[in-house]
Amino acid sequence: MKTYSISEVAKELNLTAYTLRYYDKEGLMPFVERTPSGKRIFTESDIGFLKVIQCLKLTGMPIKDIKNFIAWCSDGDSTLQQRYDMFVDRKATVVAQMEELKKTLEVIEHKTFYI
Amino acid sequence: MKTYSISEVAKELNLTAYTLRYYDKEGLMPFVERTPSGKRIFTESDIGFLKVIQCLKLTGMPIKDIKNFIAWCSDGDSTLQQRYDMFVDRKATVVAQMEELKKTLEVIEHKTFYI
DNA sequence: TTAATCCTTATAGTTAACTCTAGGTCAAGT
DNA sequence: ACTTGACCTAGAGTTAACTATAAGGATTAA
Numbered sequence: 001m002k003t004y005s006i007s008e009v010a011k012e013l014n015l016t017a018y019t020l021r022y023y024d025k026e027g028l029m030p031f032v033e034r035t036p037s038g039k040r041i042f043t044e045s046d047i048g049f050l051k052v053i054q055c056l057k058l059t060g061m062p063i064k065d066i067k068n069f070i071a072w073c074s075d076g077d078s079t080l081q082q083r084y085d086m087f088v089d090r091k092a093t094v095v096a097q098m099e100e101l102k103k104t105l106e107v108i109e110h111k112t113f114y115i
Numbered sequence: 116m117k118t119y120s121i122s123e124v125a126k127e128l129n130l131t132a133y134t135l136r137y138y139d140k141e142g143l144m145p146f147v148e149r150t151p152s153g154k155r156i157f158t159e160s161d162i163g164f165l166k167v168i169q170c171l172k173l174t175g176m177p178i179k180d181i182k183n184f185i186a187w188c189s190d191g192d193s194t195l196q197q198r199y200d201m202f203v204d205r206k207a208t209v210v211a212q213m214e215e216l217k218k219t220l221e222v223i224e225h226k227t228f229y230i
Numbered sequence: 231t232t233a234a235t236c237c238t239t240a241t242a243g244t245t246a247a248c249t250c251t252a253g254g255t256c257a258a259g260t
Numbered sequence: 261a262c263t264t265g266a267c268c269t270a271g272a273g274t275t276a277a278c279t280a281t282a283a284g285g286a287t288t289a290a
Contacts, residue, residue, distance in 0.1 A: 130278095131278090131279075133278075133279055133280070134277085134278065134279080137277075137278065137279085141277095150287090152286060152287060153286080153287095154286090154287080177276075177277090178276075178277070179276090
């Protein structure tokens with residue numbers, strides 16, 4: 001199975017190795033294995049998971065909340081509903097942002113505000 | 116014309132007077148008038164403008180960038196295109212976030228990732 | 231006239247999310 | 261064997277955006 005180093009993953013996800021180590025320290029990556037000498041080794045599935053984390057971050061979710069989500073994942077099927085609800089909640093947040101933005105666009109398009 | 120005090124506006128917009136003064140210091144509210152004694156007096160249109168600022172913040176726009184936008188507004192019609200472009204850009208950002216979120220929702224709905 | 235609410239400046243504290251440095255380990259190439 | 265480069269940790273430093281306090285003063289509603 002192909003694995004990746006921290007700097008390869010950082011490049012792929014467009015962030016730094018510092019940031020990945022910080023995420024690890026914050027409990028966002030309990031799934032990442034190590035070599036006998038202690039180096040992190042990332043699998044394809046780890047990278048997929050990190051992409052989900054990035055998506056959650058994009059929606060404005062704080063790291064502590066993402067950490068909770070990761071912890072739920074470790075708890076298995078019993079937390080499936082919670083996890084699903086959380087995603088639905090996130091979606092609602094972004095949809096609400098979209099609505100606000102649309103309203104604002106309408107305002108500026110109709111030139112109804114100036115200083 | 117009806118006007119509002121800083122604390123009334125803070126309550127209406129669901130933030131604190133501290134925050135409003137901070138925004139003022141950062142150049143986000145050059146339009147707000149004062150009484151002869153120096154108190155800020157907000158009009159309905161000021162509040163409308165502050166709501167636009169809140170909307171921009173919701174999309175993740177930093178205060179410095181919002182300040183630039185406000186400065187453009189002061190520059191009048193010559194910056195109309197820039198301002199419109201900025202809003203389109205913001206909209207695109209949020210739409211992209213939506214797309215990411217939809218993808219992620221699909222992933223979790225199909226239960227294709229677990230730790 | 232007293233209490234509340236506002237103002238200022240200056241300064242300090244807080245939180246989140248990085249971002250970096252120092253000092254050390256380890257594995258591969260020459 | 262040795263040097264180079266990528267990795268490690270702990271912990272310090274940074275930035276943004278508040279959030280609050282203090283000290284001192286003005287205004288306004290009851």
